[in-house]
Amino acid sequence: MSGGGRPTRRAALAAAALAAAAAACDKYGDEGAEPDPPESTPPSSGGGAPGERPAKAPPLAKTSEVPVGGGKVFKDEKVVVTQPEKGDFKAFSAICTHQGCTVRDVSDGTINCPCHGSRFSVADASVTDGPAPRALAPRGIDVTGNAIRLT
Template structure:
């Protein structure tokens, strides 16, 4: 009988361990990768649209356009999850970009509202102006990303 008891105990212990492991992944997507080290490329800082209006929006001969300047609300931003970047416009005509990967546990941020970039996993919030931590468990700001504003187009630099 002890052989049956030890088998049941082993199965119960294995099941509990599996349940604990599954619980660790419930907050994020299995495809989430840990945050890459900060880029050595300098951040764009404040970018102003250049040139006269009416451009073709091609992004200036380099990377294809990520979005149009009109698509980024003043005081807010837009997340491009496929590119793992969030673009903000803290003040009219000033565009900034940051990594969309939360510095807490690597989840992708999900919204920009109320002047903050928000992570759905554990509630971290980052300011749209500089991606500094506004609240939550995040240990550091979102990493800056370089962008290029040409006419009415924004592209990754």
């Protein structure tokens, strides 16, 4: 160690590297992660009786908006809904498993990420072209009549 209590060049470089790593974790660590659910659900303003079923979520889309063999990305909800075969609707997270970008579109049977070219199958969201390391996470939907709702 050098005299005068001053840090060595090696110690200063190590501290700078740790600070850069911490900043990268802050920037990318939770990107694409689902937010924690609230600890409790606030009472509804509808004044319903205890044990009464909550109102259904508003429709995300109409079934006619999701093409057969394709799908539609809902950026605000961070979900992509596909229809691999007529009447078979599926939903997946719209957050790419590579670096957390939101997928852009669905075409030619794949869900497409604009950041690094990852592609996912409309049938099961498995990776068809990397660099994504794993499939998109499934999301719950309810299809009743012509309405698609997140569950």
